[in-house]
Amino acid sequence: MRFGIAILPEYRWRDAAPRWRRAEEYGFDHAWTYDHLTWAGLQDSPWYGTTPTLTAAATVTSTIKLGTFVTSPNFRHPLALTREILAIEDVSDGRFLCGIGAGGSLDATIQGGPELTPRQRQDRYQEFVKLLDILLTTDGVDFKGEYYETRNGRTLPGCIQQPRVPFILAGNGPRSLRFAAGHGDGWMTTGGAADDLDGWFRSVADLSHRLDDLVEGRPFDRYLSLDSVVYALSSPAAFEDAVGRAAALGFTDVITHWPRAEGVYGGSEEVMEQVATDVIPRLRRA
Template sequence: MRFGIAILPEYRWQDAARRWRQAEEYGFDHAWTYDHLTWSGLQDSPWFGTTPTLTAAATVTSTIKLGTFVTSPNFRHPLALTRDILAIDDVSGGRFLCGIGAGGSLDATIQGGPDLTPRQRQDRYEEFVTLLDTLLTTDGVDFKGEYYETRNGRTLPGCIQQPRVPLILAGNGPRSVRFAAEHGDGWMTTGGDKTTLDTWFASLADLSHRLDDALEGRHLDRYLSMDNAQYALSSTAAFEEITTRAAALGFTDLITHWPRAEGVYGGSEDVLEQVATEVIPRLR
């Protein structure tokens, strides 16, 4: 079992840097930040750019993997994103993980454009991933799809990680889970019904079974965002329960959130320290 932590891009760097350094010192396997222009519940909060944040994080760490949790086709083009990925992967010495999702509704039309249906967002997502995969492994790409186009898209020098950085594909429904099984280096999910911890784990069990069917015996790393029905760092007991139940479903990587002073993911850094130094070593 591997453990990760998400640090929201809301802090000025003089405050954020110590969190990224501490995540590595605590022994987390990977650290992530959101890739949104705005996020539900925090529209009035400070918010900084994802790729500069991860690049800065790469300069204050040396071993922990760094990722997008998750990047979105809502406001990115695969070719421009490729350049950002190449830079982060290079600066970090090959530690970048690219989480990708279909994109939610909150920042979907913030730059204009049509309000896509869920089916159209999934269509766009699949085209986005397909083109991004090609760009990360091929130089000089000509592509014309329904949503994206490149004309001799140049992508030198290529990734440090070969053949490219890992693509961790988000999926919370049957179609997106199948797509992750077919095209991803990992599957990431937030699950379904979040009414209670039991209903949430029931939804996770269903998604896990669907992934098993799609994989037909092949292995795929499985990343779970832990803090949906209950904030995992609300207590050491909560963290241990969620970890144990997730492990029973075959999840290989669990991601919690750095405690915020209040509101969403509000909690205590003392609990984080206890989990990192006492609970996680025992659960490994």
């Protein structure tokens, strides 16, 4: 099992930098930040850009993987994103993980444009991922699809990680799962809708079992965001229980959130420190 922490892009860098450093010092395997123009849980809070934040995080860390949790086609073009990925890859010396999803509704129309149906968002997402894959592995790309176009898209020098950065593809629906199994280097989920923790883990189990049928026994990384119903860092015992249940369902990676002072993901940094220095090392040994 590998362990990740998500640090929301809401802090001035003088306050954010120590968090990213400590994430590495605590021994987390990967650290993530959200990629939205605004997020439903904190619409009235400060919010900073994702790729500049990750680039800055790369300068204050040296070993921890860094990722988008998750980027989407809502406000990005694959060619522009390619340049940003190449920069993060370079500054981090090949530590970037590209989480990608179809995109929600909140920041889908914030820049104007038509509101897409769920099917259209999924069509756009698949085209986005396929073109991004081409751009990260090929220089001089001519492409014309339903949603995106490039004309001699230049993408030198290419990724440090070969053949490209890993794609961790998010989604819960049948099309999303099939697409992740066929085009991703891993799959990420927040689970399904549920009223309690047991119900949520039943939804997660169903999704993981459906993915089993699609990957047909081949190794495939699975990332689970633990904090959808209950905040996993509410106590060391809660975290350990959640990780154990995730491992039993075949997940290779879990992600929790850096505790905030109040509100969503509100919690105690002392609990996080205890989890990082006691619980996680013990789970690794086990």
